[in-house]
Amino acid sequence: METKIVKAKVGEQKVNCRLGPGFLGPSMCTDKLLRKIGGKINRKTTSGEKDSKFFREMTTHPIGWAIIPLTFTSNIKNNICLCNKKSITIPTEVLVEKYSPKLPNYILLGNNWFYGRKYDDDERQTYIPEIVTDAEDAWVRTTLRIKDLNAKKGGRVIVHAKNGVDEFYDSTSSNSDSDTSDLSDSSTSSSESDDKHMCKAAIRPKRYYRVKKKN
Numbered sequence: 001m002e003t004k005i006v007k008a009k010v011g012e013q014k015v016n017c018r019l020g021p022g023f024l025g026p027s028m029c030t031d032k033l034l035r036k037i038g039g040k041i042n043r044k045t046t047s048g049e050k051d052s053k054f055f056r057e058m059t060t061h062p063i064g065w066a067i068i069p070l071t072f073t074s075n076i077k078n079n080i081c082l083c084n085k086k087s088i089t090i091p092t093e094v095l096v097e098k099y100s101p102k103l104p105n106y107i108l109l110g111n112n113w114f115y116g117r118k119y120d121d122d123e124r125q126t127y128i129p130e131i132v133t134d135a136e137d138a139w140v141r142t143t144l145r146i147k148d149l150n151a152k153k154g155g156r157v158i159v160h161a162k163n164g165v166d167e168f169y170d171s172t173s174s175n176s177d178s179d180t181s182d183l184s185d186s187s188t189s190s191s192e193s194d195d196k197h198m199c200k201a202a203i204r205p206k207r208y209y210r211v212k213k214k215n
Helices: 031-036 053-058 111-115
Strands: 003-010 013-019 027-030 062-073 087-097 107-109 121-125 127-136 139-148 156-160 162-164 200-203
Touching: 003 139, 003 156, 027 031, 031 062, 031 087, 062 156, 087 107, 087 139
Parallel strands: 013 107, 027 087
Antiparallel strands: 003 013, 003 062, 003 162, 027 107, 062 087, 127 139, 127 200, 139 156
């Protein structure tokens, strides 16, 4: 199944991130990828978490949780309205799964990431992300647009999204024996003709706000 992938950095290490606003679980990656980018486990999974429906159905060997500082930098060229040096770093909490050959080599950004909340403060929104597809003269481009709420001028980072080919953790919830291929820089261009009918579309997950009770 087609997916959307964007590039990010952790320090000087480049990493692929799959955009999964429809994935209702947490953001995820493997321990192999975590070691590659120099990350570490911040806390172990609890017994209560392991007994949850998501852990039982969608994971095979969860190890723990890690905080990964993902830096996204604007990389859209030939657009005078954008500054290619603009970037935002988002500390992202991910569930780390023990590596197996069937698991892909990227970080899955799940539905919670698209709420734009600070990972350790569900009340505080620090950024607003959206996936936008534009079409002009039958040329299609999909981008991840992130508005930094902490920037003085309300800066926006716009990152090109490429097409991927695999689904994160499909193999853990089914008996499929198909292998999952690692993503490379040669991913298919986002200008696929099957999106030509679109003029502009944006994916913005619903955001829910808590209502404080009056004393």
